[in-house]
Amino acid sequence: xxxxxxxxxxxxxxxxxxxxxxxxxxxxxxxxxxxxxxxxxxxxxxxxxxxxxxxxxxxxxxxxxxxxxxxxxxxxxxxxxxxxxxxxxxxxxxxxxxxxxxxxxxxxxxxxxxxxxxxxxxxxxxxxxxxxxxxxxxxxxxxxxxxxxxxxxxxxxxxxxxxxxxxxxxxxxxxxxxxxxxxxxxxxxxxxxxxxxxxxxxxxxxxxxxxxxxxxxxxxxxxxxxxxxxxxxxxxxxxxxxxxxxxxxxxxxxxxxxxxxxxxxxxxxxxxxxxxxxxxxxxxxxxxxxxxxxxxxxxxxxxxxxxxxxxxxxxxxxxxxxxxxxxxxxxxxxx
Amino acid sequence: xxxxxxxxxxxxxxxxxxxxxxxxxxxxxxxxxxxxxxxxxxxxxxxxxxxxxxxxxxxxxxxxxxxxxxxxxxxxxxxxxxxxxxxxxxxxxxxxxxxxxxxxxxxxxxxxxxxxxxxxxxxxxxxxxxxxxxxxxxxxxxxxxxxxxxxxxxxxxxxxxxxxxxxxxxxxxxxxxxxxxxxxxxxxxxxxxxxxxxxxxxxxxxxxxxxxxxxxxxxxxxxxxxxxxxxxxxxxxxxxxxxxxxxxxxxxxxxxxxxxxxxxxxxxxxx
Numbered sequence: 356x357x358x359x360x361x362x363x364x365x366x367x368x369x370x371x372x373x374x375x376x377x378x379x380x381x382x383x384x385x386x387x388x389x390x391x392x393x394x395x396x397x398x399x400x401x402x403x404x405x406x407x408x409x410x411x412x413x414x415x416x417x418x419x420x421x422x423x424x425x426x427x428x429x430x431x432x433x434x435x436x437x438x439x440x441x442x443x444x445x446x447x448x449x450x451x452x453x454x455x456x457x458x459x460x461x462x463x464x465x466x467x468x469x470x471x472x473x474x475x476x477x478x479x480x481x482x483x484x485x486x487x488x489x490x491x492x493x494x495x496x497x498x499x500x501x502x503x504x505x506x507x508x509x510x511x512x513x514x515x516x517x518x519x520x521x522x523x524x525x526x527x528x529x530x531x532x533x534x535x536x537x538x539x540x541x542x543x544x545x546x547x548x549x550x551x552x553x554x555x556x557x558x559x560x561x562x563x564x565x566x567x568x569x570x571x572x573x574x575x576x577x578x579x580x581x582x583x584x585x586x587x588x589x590x591x592x593x594x595x596x597x598x599x600x601x602x603x604x605x606x607x608x609x610x611x612x613x614x615x616x617x618x619x620x621x622x623x624x625x626x627x628x629x630x631x632x633x634x635x636x637x638x639x640x641x642x643x644x645x646x647x648x649x650x651x652x653x654x655x656x657x658x659x660x661x662x663x664x665x666x667x668x669x670x671x672x673x674x675x676x677x678x679x680x681x682x683x684x685x686x687x688x689x690x
Numbered sequence: 691x692x693x694x695x696x697x698x699x700x701x702x703x704x705x706x707x708x709x710x711x712x713x714x715x716x717x718x719x720x721x722x723x724x725x726x727x728x729x730x731x732x733x734x735x736x737x738x739x740x741x742x743x744x745x746x747x748x749x750x751x752x753x754x755x756x757x758x759x760x761x762x763x764x765x766x767x768x769x770x771x772x773x774x775x776x777x778x779x780x781x782x783x784x785x786x787x788x789x790x791x792x793x794x795x796x797x798x799x800x801x802x803x804x805x806x807x808x809x810x811x812x813x814x815x816x817x818x819x820x821x822x823x824x825x826x827x828x829x830x831x832x833x834x835x836x837x838x839x840x841x842x843x844x845x846x847x848x849x850x851x852x853x854x855x856x857x858x859x860x861x862x863x864x865x866x867x868x869x870x871x872x873x874x875x876x877x878x879x880x881x882x883x884x885x886x887x888x889x890x891x892x893x894x895x896x897x898x899x900x901x902x903x904x905x906x907x908x909x910x911x912x913x914x915x916x917x918x919x920x921x922x923x924x925x926x927x928x929x930x931x932x933x934x935x936x937x938x939x940x941x942x943x944x945x946x947x948x949x950x951x952x953x954x955x956x957x958x959x960x961x
Contacts, residue, residue: 485856486856511850516904517907
């Protein structure tokens with residue numbers, strides 16, 4: 356028993372050395388005492404199954420998470436939100452589209468706006484982006500906020516000769532390597548010199564995303580980024596979005612319809628139906644009565660067709676060998 | 691024939707034609723991207739009113755056309771802000787009201803004894819260009835190109851998608867307005883060269899031809915200048931050789947260039 360404690364102390368101490376944070380000292384003491392306490396009260400049989408390594412890992416994880424929390428709290432206190440909307444009301448031709456919507460967008464947070472058709476999702480992001488004027492209420496942006504906007508789709512006039520490179524570099528601010536690098540990040544580097552009019556829906560989405568990212572946005576707004584994509588494409592896209600948040604340190608606001616995939620990639624969900632029905636962590640929101648009232652039928656009535664492919668496609672459509680399931684039933688007949 | 695080429699009026703005509711080609715190429719490209727052909731037509735119809743008023747006030751017709759063009763641009767800009775009617779409806783109203791008003795003013799001043807050679811304004815009078823015309827034209831061309839080069843990037847941006855441009859901080863309204871004013875000035879420059887009735891052709895056709903050879907917006911702007919210059923030279927030569935009216939000869943040359951290119955450039959090969 357004593358040996359275990361020594362290991363524990365040693366492990367946590369090495370974590371501290373690595374991180375070299377003063378704060379951690381305090382965490383260490385808290386945690387050390389805490390683990391002593393856990394050790395003391397845990398029933399012997401469970402205790403015996405815990406290898407010292409596991410315990411070390413567990414305790415250092417506790418230490419790290421509490422420190423992360425502290426760090427998050429302190430940055431929240433220092434950094435004001437990127438954008439604050441207060442009591443937004445939007446009336447169009449006598450019809451109230453939005454009533455009394457207030458929200459805050461912070462750095463490094465992925466927020467998803469969900470809601471049925473006609474709930475005012477698009478109106479809300481247009482107001483936040485400054486594309487429409489709210490009837491009342493106010494939107495306050497951080498001064499000189501760099502905004503990246505990825506619309507659902509754009510139709511480039513056929514009569515305009517324009518390649519992806521020209522589109523990314525309209526203002527002449529970037530060079531080809533920069534554009535290429537950003538396209539690589541969204542897995543579309545093969546498109547640099549393709550005509551904009553030749554892009555597929557998914558490719559267009561990624562190019563629009565690359566364009567927004569070139570500006571090094573502090574806040575990225577995506578309007579139904581996965582609309583018109585198959586489920587594989589959607590998964591890949593949400594993966595990319597999460598990766599973007601981590602790499603570019605920006606806040607992300609997206610509008611979405613596909614509940615399941617979105618929930619997994621989101622920190623906070625805002626459920627909108629003219630007013631904000633509920634908001635919070637995805638797990639909490641899915642249990643909220645308002646949410647169930649809005650989407651309950653859809654969730655219950657929806658039987659997902661789940662199946663496996665014996666191959667996958669990369670983003671350019673080439674077949675790549677899948678690591679799972681080499682003989683799916685529905686492909687057998689074709690072989 | 692050779693003697694004809696050294697005649698000063700031919701050189702003046704060439705210089706004037708090239709002045710016009712330098713501006714119709716770039717502005718025509720944007721007109722094509724933004725589907726503003728009808729706006730060009732409206733300015734051209736309104737030009738008749740400008741000419742009539744200028745003659746009545748004993749001022750330069752070019753100045754009258756420029757002024758009325760700017761007025762039309764301002765009026766359209768204001769009407770578009772009201773948002774209850776679409777732009778082509780508004781243009782239909784402006785275009786034909788201006789034309790009708792022009793015809794009335796014209797008949798009134800003709801009744802008062804003013805002598806107007808209507809044909810020369812309708813189809814241009816390139817061979818009658820003199821030094822003061824040339825100076826005024828080149829002055830305008832330099833001004834137009836200077837402003838245009840400043841707003842080309844935002845113009846491309848709003849031609850792709852106005853909302854994206856707006857989020858990127860482009861002052862969409864301002865850029866649109868400035869471009870409309872530039873277009874009004876181009877109509878004034880074109881008055882002597884191809885005349886009121888054919889100016890839209892020179893905005894559209896060289897740009898459409900350039901589309902077939904270009905891969906990027908800026909390239910299209912440059913190639914359309916090339917196409918417009920070629921059309922002017924071909925038109926002038928054919929007009930001297932076969933005694934065609936100069937303005938129409940330039941427009942027909944531009945069309946020939948377009949059709950020949952269309953036949954020889956495979957569809958989508960540079961798309």
